[in-house]
Structure formats: structure tokens, C-alpha cells
Amino acid sequence: MASPPAVAEQRAQDSQAHPRFAVEFHDVSIAFEDRQVLDGISFQLRHGETKAIFGVAGSGKSTVLKLALGLIRPDAGRIHVLGEDITRMREDDLFELRRRVGIVFQESALFDSLTVRENVAFRLLEEGNVAEDEVEKRVREALSFVELEHTMDLFPSELSGGMRRRVAIARTIITHPEVLLYDSPTGGLDPVTSDTIIELVVKQRDVYQTSSLLVTHRLQDAFTMGTHYFDRGENKMKPLPPGSRAKVPMCFLILRDGRIIFDGDLPSLRETKDEYIREYIS
Amino acid sequence: MLAARSIGNLFKRPLYFADMIQQADLIGFGSLPIVVLTGFFTGGALAQNSGDTLRRFGSLTLIGQLVSLGMVRELGPVITGLMVAGRNASGMASELGSMVVTEQIDAMRALGTDPMKKLVTPRVVSTVTMLFFLTIISDAFGIAGGGVASSLFFGVDAHQYWSTAWQILVFQDVFTGLAKPILFGFIIATIGCYYGISARGGTQGVGRATTQAVVAASILIIMVDFFVTRFTMTLFSH
Numbered sequence: 001m002a003s004p005p006a007v008a009e010q011r012a013q014d015s016q017a018h019p020r021f022a023v024e025f026h027d028v029s030i031a032f033e034d035r036q037v038l039d040g041i042s043f044q045l046r047h048g049e050t051k052a053i054f055g056v057a058g059s060g061k062s063t064v065l066k067l068a069l070g071l072i073r074p075d076a077g078r079i080h081v082l083g084e085d086i087t088r089m090r091e092d093d094l095f096e097l098r099r100r101v102g103i104v105f106q107e108s109a110l111f112d113s114l115t116v117r118e119n120v121a122f123r124l125l126e127e128g129n130v131a132e133d134e135v136e137k138r139v140r141e142a143l144s145f146v147e148l149e150h151t152m153d154l155f156p157s158e159l160s161g162g163m164r165r166r167v168a169i170a171r172t173i174i175t176h177p178e179v180l181l182y183d184s185p186t187g188g189l190d191p192v193t194s195d196t197i198i199e200l201v202v203k204q205r206d207v208y209q210t211s212s213l214l215v216t217h218r219l220q221d222a223f224t225m226g227t228h229y230f231d232r233g234e235n236k237m238k239p240l241p242p243g244s245r246a247k248v249p250m251c252f253l254i255l256r257d258g259r260i261i262f263d264g265d266l267p268s269l270r271e272t273k274d275e276y277i278r279e280y281i282s
Numbered sequence: 283m284l285a286a287r288s289i290g291n292l293f294k295r296p297l298y299f300a301d302m303i304q305q306a307d308l309i310g311f312g313s314l315p316i317v318v319l320t321g322f323f324t325g326g327a328l329a330q331n332s333g334d335t336l337r338r339f340g341s342l343t344l345i346g347q348l349v350s351l352g353m354v355r356e357l358g359p360v361i362t363g364l365m366v367a368g369r370n371a372s373g374m375a376s377e378l379g380s381m382v383v384t385e386q387i388d389a390m391r392a393l394g395t396d397p398m399k400k401l402v403t404p405r406v407v408s409t410v411t412m413l414f415f416l417t418i419i420s421d422a423f424g425i426a427g428g429g430v431a432s433s434l435f436f437g438v439d440a441h442q443y444w445s446t447a448w449q450i451l452v453f454q455d456v457f458t459g460l461a462k463p464i465l466f467g468f469i470i471a472t473i474g475c476y477y478g479i480s481a482r483g484g485t486q487g488v489g490r491a492t493t494q495a496v497v498a499a500s501i502l503i504i505m506v507d508f509f510v511t512r513f514t515m516t517l518f519s520h
Contacts, residue, residue, distance in 0.1 A: 071388055071392065095394045095396060098391070098392055103389075105385045106385075107385060109384060109385035109388065109389035112386070122393055122395075123395075126393065126395050
């Protein structure tokens with residue numbers, strides 16, 4: 001893995017060269033078996049920003065991520081990812097785009113017949129043009145990012161739930177995607193493991209300045225991300241000093257009945273007068 | 283569509299040659315014991331059933347011809363196809379179905395890899411190739427089984443049995459017997475992969491997909507066998 005500043009600088013140059021948003025949804029709708037899951041939603045994700053998506057179960061949060069990756073297609077509306085309209089893009093072209101976008105699935109979705117090393121190296125091995133020692137080096141670096149170097153030869157079934165999520169993150173970040181999509185990365189995990197995962201997400205946001213969409217049920221995770229930053233010197237997540245919250249590239253989006261009822265930053269969320277949202281975040 | 287794409291992918295890179303070899307090992311060598319055993323005992327049973335009737339007409343010397351034709355044209359391909367369908371169509375459906383319900387297929391797509399190329403095409407190529415050779419092995423062991431049964435129960439001379447069994451075979455018989463496994467292999471792999479990739483509804487859905495794959499593949503093999511037999515008979519009758 002390249003040094004963090006080098007990747008971050010490249011990101012900054014890329015976002016200047018391509019001033020469009022990292023992800024844009026324009027009036028997107030989708031229904032499954034006559035049930036309207038998303039009903040004309042529109043939002044943008046700025047470069048380097050992390051947007052936490054909330055909503056009750058079945059509100060379409062994971063659907064947003066699958067749409068953003070082109071795994072499913074909307075019934076109506078348009079979706080742009082890294083400046084490209086993916087709404088009706090051919091699957092072969094989507095494979096190219098997906099090399100620049102990563103996703104961490106809710107249940108990790110590691111390949112259970114492959115070792116941790118093979119899982120993390122999967123994308124590099126599929127590309128086929130990366131030397132073996134380079135693959136090994138990058139796998140070690142990705143696993144050291146999630147502090148799981150010692151698990152390289154284990155199979156996913158031999159790992160705990162939290163470790164599997166961390167391996168899934170390592171598999172996703174090994175190619176330095178420009179956009180990261182997290183589908184409930186802390187779902188079903190104990191508070192300590194959840195904090196570890198959130199620290200990794202914050203590290204990815206602040207060190208690599210990766211644009212991210214994060215679906216979560218846990219409000220405390222998103223609030224932690226909105227009130228903390230990653231200190232490179234001390235290599236750990238720390239709370240922001242009072243008054244500096246505006247500097248954290250973090251915002252929130254709440255879905256209800258297939259529509260967006262809130263899209264803004266943490267201060268706006270705290271000051272909202274909407275009864276439903278106040279009850280939801282209380 | 284799945285069948286067409288699995289063939290179309292043969293002309294696109296990457297080809298996943300290593301996956302094809304791995305699948306060939308699983309399907310081919312993995313199925314060898316059941317194919318050898320079922321072939322041998324089917325040939326033996328065929329010899330016993332036909333030997334009894336032939337003896338009544340004083341035509342026991344034809345037993346080698348009858349077993350040979352029956353195995354090469356019909357029983358070898360069908361029995362091997364059904365055995366491989368039971369073993370591998372179910373395996374493919376359950377493996378791919380499990381990958382679907384645990385989001386591994388979505389993860390593969392998300393990682394920029396086409397599951398059709400990586401998972402389906404190698405299975406189709408390997409099944410077609412290996413079923414072809416497995417059928418030849420099944421035919422050989424079936425005729426051998428018939429020979430053993432003829433010798434043991436009817437006292438037929440082994441040399442006579444083998445020479446008549448060999449001499450009766452003509453191009454039409456071999457063509458019919460070897461065209462079938464190519465079609466059956468294609469049916470087994472595409473049906474197994476189709477039901478696996480279409481699996482929905484968790485572990486119960488995977489179980490359902492597995493059963494459906496075996497049933498559908500078995501029925502299709504028997505049906506296609508009927509039409510291929512008719513087609514080749516018509517083709518070679520002119």
C-alpha cells in the first residue's frame with residue numbers, strides 16, 4: 001500500500017481534475033415485487049466525504065449501496081458514480097468502474113473456500129498483471145491496516161465475526177478505491193469490536209480521504225465518526241477539540257418510506273425540529 | 283441466456299484455465315468410481331436379462347453384440363449422465379446457491395469479476411469434456427461387466443464375447459454414443475449453475491435449488507436422449 005499522504009494527494013488532484021460529485025442520485029426509484037423501496041430519492045456525495053445512511057429495517061439503505069455499485073438497476077432516475085452515468089451501463093463496463101469502487105458487505109461475503117490471503121488478494125490476482133511479490137506485499141499491508149497480518153493462512157470460517165469484517169475491509173481497500181460503500185459494518189458485533197471497525201472507517205476517511213457511503217443501524221457509530229478524527233501521529237482515533245466539528249467531512253442521510261427526510265451535517269441533525277427524526281436520534 | 287453466455291465466454295478473456303482444470307478434477311476423477319461401478323453392474327445386469335431370452339432362441343452367441351450396442355448407444359451415456367447429474371448438478375447448485383445467499387456472488391461482481399466467466403463457463407467446459415471420457419470408460423466397464431456375467435451365468439466363451447462385441451460396433455453407434463454425453467454434459471452444468479445462481483431464500487432455498495437441479499437435469503437427459511436417438515437413426519438411415 002502506498003504511503004497515506006501520497007494516496008491522499010493523488011485523491012485531491014483527482015477530485016480537482018474531476019469536480020463532479022463522487023456519487024450522485026437523481027430522482028431514483030426502485031420497487032421489489034410491487035413494494036416501492038425507494039421513491040424518487042436525490043442526493044450527492046462529495047469527494048472525500050463520508051455520508052452515513054440511517055433508516056429503519058427495510059427502508060432501502062442497502063439498496064442504495066447496491067444501486068451505487070450497479071449490482072441492481074433503478075426503475076427510474078439516474079445514478080452517476082465518479083462522473084459516469086451507470087444507470088444503463090453494460091455489465092462489462094461496470095466491471096471496469098467497480099475497480100474504482102469498493103464495498104464491505106453486511107455479512108462480509110468473504111469467499112469461504114479461499115484463505116484470508118487469497119480473499120484479500122482476489123482483485124489483484126484477477127487483474128493478472130501484478131507480480132507475485134507485489135501481491136504478497138500489498139496483502140500484508142492491507143492486512144496490517146486492519147491489524148490481522150497473523151490470519152493470512154486461515155479460512156474465513158476460522159475467524160470471528162469482527163475479524164471477518166476487518167478482512168472484508170482489507171479486501172476492499174487493497175486497490176485504494178476512490179469510493180467505499182459500507183453495508184452495516186458493525187451490525188451484530190460487540191461494542192468493542194464495533195469501535196475497532198469504526199476507527200478503521202475513520203482512518204480510511206481521514207488518512208486516505210476516501211469518499212464513503214456508510215449504512216448503519218447504530219447511531220452511536222455515526223455520531224462517533226462525526227465527532228472524531230484519526231490522528232496519524234498517535235495512530236488512533238481521537239475526539240475533535242470543541243468548535244472544530246465543521247472540519248470533519250461527515251454528513252447524515254435519513255430514509256423513511258422510500259424517501260429522504262434528512263440530508264445534512266451533524267449540527268443540522270442535532271437542531272432539527274422534525275418529530276420523527278428527533279425521536280429516531282434520541 | 284446462461285447457456286449462450288457460458289459458450290460466448292469461451293471467446294473472451296480471461297479464460298480461467300486453472301479453474302477449468304480444478305473443476306475437471308472434481309467432476310472427472312471425482313465421478314470415476316461411481317461411473318466405473320454403475321457401468322460394470324449395468325452391463326452385467328443387461329447381459330443376464332438378455333442372455334436368458336437369447337438362450338431360449340438358441341442365439342446366446344449374440345449376447346456380446348447386444349450388450350455392446352446397448353451400452354455404447356444407450357445405457358453408457360444415459361447411466362453416466364444420470365450419475366454425474368446426481369453428483370455434480372446438485373454440487374454446482376448447492377455451491378453456487380450458497381454463494382448467492384451469502385452475497386459471495388455479489389462480492390465477486392463488486393470486485394470486478396464476472397461470475398459467469400469465473401464460475402459457470404469452467405464448469406460447463408469441464409463437465410462436457412469429462413462426461414465424454416467418463417462415458418467411454420462406462421461403456422468399456424459395462425461391456426466388461428456383461429462379459430463377466432455372460433461367462434459366469436451362461437458359460438459364453440470370453441474370446442467369442444469380446445470379438446462379437448467389438449465387431450458389431452459401426453461408426454453410427456459410436457457417433458450416437460459419443461454425441462449424447464456432449465449434450466448431457468452441457469445440460470448438467472447449465473442446469474446446475476442456473477438453479478444455483480437463481481437460488482433465493484437462505485439455506486432452504488439452496489436445498490430446493492439442489493433438488494430441482496437434479497430432477498430437471500435427469501428429466502432433460504432422458505428426454506434429449508430420446509430425441510438424439512431418433513435424430514441419429516433418421517440421419518444414418520439414408
